[in-house]
Amino acid sequence: MTAKERWEQEILQPFLHKAPERKQRFITVSNEEIKRLYTPDDIQDLDYERDLGYPGLFPYTRGVYPTMYRGRLWTMRQFAGFGGPEETNRRFKYLLAEGQTGLSTAFDMPTLMGLDSDHPLADGEVGVEGVAVDTLRDFEILFDGIPLDQVTTSFTINPSAPVIYAMYIAIGDAQGVPREQLRGTIQNDMLKEFIAQKEWVIPPRPSVDLIVDIFEFGTKETPNFNLISISGYHIREAGSTAIQELAFTLADGMAYVEAALKRGLDIDVFAPQLSFFFNSHNSFFEEIAKFRAARRIWARVMRDRYGAKNPESWKLRFHTQTAGCSLTEQQPLNNIIRVTIQALAAVLGGTQSLHTNSYDEALALPSEEAVRIALRTQQIIAYESGVADTIDPLAGSYFVEALTNETERKALEYIEKIEQMGHGSILEGVFAGIENGFFQREIAQAAYEYQKQVESGEQVIVGVNKYVMPQDEQVNILRVDPEVQRRQIERLKRVRAERDNRAVERALERLEQAARKRENTMPYIVEAVKAYASVGEIMEVLKKVHGAYREPAMV
Amino acid sequence: MERPIRVLMAKAGLDGHDRGVKVVARALRDAGMEVIYTGLHNTPEQVVKTALQEDVDVIGVSILSGAHLVIFRKITELMKQYGMDDVVLVGGGIIPDEDKPLLEQMGVKGLFGPGTSTQEIIEFITREVRRVPRR
Numbered sequence: 006m007t008a009k010e011r012w013e014q015e016i017l018q019p020f021l022h023k024a025p026e027r028k029q030r031f032i033t034v035s036n037e038e039i040k041r042l043y044t045p046d047d048i049q050d051l052d053y054e055r056d057l058g059y060p061g062l063f064p065y066t067r068g069v070y071p072t073m074y075r076g077r078l079w080t081m082r083q084f085a086g087f088g089g090p091e092e093t094n095r096r097f098k099y100l101l102a103e104g105q106t107g108l109s110t111a112f113d114m115p116t117l118m119g120l121d122s123d124h125p126l127a128d129g130e131v132g133v134e135g136v137a138v139d140t141l142r143d144f145e146i147l148f149d150g151i152p153l154d155q156v157t158t159s160f161t162i163n164p165s166a167p168v169i170y171a172m173y174i175a176i177g178d179a180q181g182v183p184r185e186q187l188r189g190t191i192q193n194d195m196l197k198e199f200i201a202q203k204e205w206v207i208p209p210r211p212s213v214d215l216i217v218d219i220f221e222f223g224t225k226e227t228p229n230f231n232l233i234s235i236s237g238y239h240i241r242e243a244g245s246t247a248i249q250e251l252a253f254t255l256a257d258g259m260a261y262v263e264a265a266l267k268r269g270l271d272i273d274v275f276a277p278q279l280s281f282f283f284n285s286h287n288s289f290f291e292e293i294a295k296f297r298a299a300r301r302i303w304a305r306v307m308r309d310r311y312g313a314k315n316p317e318s319w320k321l322r323f324h325t326q327t328a329g330c331s332l333t334e335q336q337p338l339n340n341i342i343r344v345t346i347q348a349l350a351a352v353l354g355g356t357q358s359l360h361t362n363s364y365d366e367a368l369a370l371p372s373e374e375a376v377r378i379a380l381r382t383q384q385i386i387a388y389e390s391g392v393a394d395t396i397d398p399l400a401g402s403y404f405v406e407a408l409t410n411e412t413e414r415k416a417l418e419y420i421e422k423i424e425q426m427g428h429g430s431i432l433e434g435v436f437a438g439i440e441n442g443f444f445q446r447e448i449a450q451a452a453y454e455y456q457k458q459v460e461s462g463e464q465v466i467v468g469v470n471k472y473v474m475p476q477d478e479q480v481n482i483l484r485v486d487p488e489v490q491r492r493q494i495e496r497l498k499r500v501r502a503e504r505d506n507r508a509v510e511r512a513l514e515r516l517e518q519a520a521r522k523r524e525n526t527m528p529y530i531v532e533a534v535k536a537y538a539s540v541g542e543i544m545e546v547l548k549k550v551h552g553a554y555r556e557p558a559m560v
Numbered sequence: 561m562e563r564p565i566r567v568l569m570a571k572a573g574l575d576g577h578d579r580g581v582k583v584v585a586r587a588l589r590d591a592g593m594e595v596i597y598t599g600l601h602n603t604p605e606q607v608v609k610t611a612l613q614e615d616v617d618v619i620g621v622s623i624l625s626g627a628h629l630v631i632f633r634k635i636t637e638l639m640k641q642y643g644m645d646d647v648v649l650v651g652g653g654i655i656p657d658e659d660k661p662l663l664e665q666m667g668v669k670g671l672f673g674p675g676t677s678t679q680e681i682i683e684f685i686t687r688e689v690r691r692v693p694r695r
Contacts, residue, residue: 114575114625126573126574127574128627129573129630130573130574130625133626134625134626203578203600204576330579333674334673335675367654367673368654368656368657369654369656449579449583449586452582453583453586456587456678459677460679470677482656555599556599556600559597
């Protein structure tokens, strides 16, 4: 009899007989069962050098840099944007003054969907969920007094990513900043839009072509700019499990790699400019395991499947945002604690940058006070907790290593399934999965299961289905002045009246020709932006060439 | 036999947050209701016209973009125009408390924010539909 068997028989069983455990099944928010105890038996096959290695070395399980946070802390990057460019410019400057180290721009729904502020569908949405941007004029205001060679800026923008990227380049050109000095990220991940976030203009295939245009253009023009942020965040927010988030995101990443290879791009030139974006939810260890598994899978896939030779191509670098969907409207101050736990998981998982949500976001856009507390949460983790002082401190934990292995195995099963749907091609598999509703069904099913577990009490949400209070605390919320919409439309009209409209027409025509001939569209988009063509006008040209996308409704 | 309650679940406006609307749609269906889901990005006109064509008892509108005041105003005006005062209009999403009285004044019968149980929504709809006789 082994020591473990003896423990089970002589100690555990009699104890359980007297004092049963709190519940039959212990599960994560993703419905993964967690065992009572993990021991060396659970990681028998773990080979330190092969599976973990050293930070900054393949397969990067312990982190992508040799010193991690001892060298440089993660970038504290709070997502901000509301109202017009004037308001957001002020918020940017406030955040920089408070010690934030990078900017992150939230756009309003019309900008995200490629519509101008005066479009009928934009009514009531201008400047509400983020900043409204129609033309380069708005970007000039947005970045007024912010030198682009000294900040890194992240843009959460997808269908209209080429236009926003072109505007940033135009601002840099105007400030006299060499393009190779521009640093930042455009999200530019359309596959997860079709899968989860549901912002789109043109159909999936031409959307991916446009992304490859950006890869081709950006590797030459802005070699220090992340040309995509392959995102699991929104997949998770839409209700997926942690494993689905990981698997679908990595599959999307592989799909982009395949699309770029098909164009003839060199993997070792574009791959170092890919970045990732994950969610950090409540189940602390599950999230840490997810981040560690993500790095290991990506390194192996890039080296062994796609033959990348440059170690920079093997490194999965990622941004993390704490889980918006975990925030509760009830007892909103409790959200500060949730965000702290989620942020800690992201740091222990080795994130490169982090956005911590504000406690009032289940009620409205975050107020300045709430944003400050969210930023302070990161600063306390960074400077007071000590967790950033040693690299990957949870490595070697029986539980964390077993969970990392398990997460990897299950994610790879999903990726294999996607590959089968594409008959050997991940790119085709992802297209097929979007068209036949595979991803959307998997996510909706997981979301429904979770909701049922919440309603049965199997998943506890403090303040919602346990420790409920009748009277909620009141918080001050931020409101966007409806005046913003009027002002924005006015400015757009003025720009249209003052610009050289013949130059705009010529630029849009040249863009249309390029799109029809399948030439790289980016130089033409930069030209159109510089002529003050609007987001809506440019996206309209692409719609004319490729058609508009509409998702089949399914529940 | 009483016909099952017919519900139109709609996403209006530009936001693509469809997790909640899909969960509620499935829960209503599991509770025996007939549910029609519009898909994303509908105009108020599309929502009201679909509700008319489908002869529904209830319209459930999900908005998480902050455009709820504008969109519900348009929907309630169109419903009045078409004489749909026997159709129960409910909403869900991120809607601040202070907007609720105004929305109720417009004719939105129930508003369900994050954390609402689907059981609560099912009970509310069942009660309201019984209270308002169909013409």
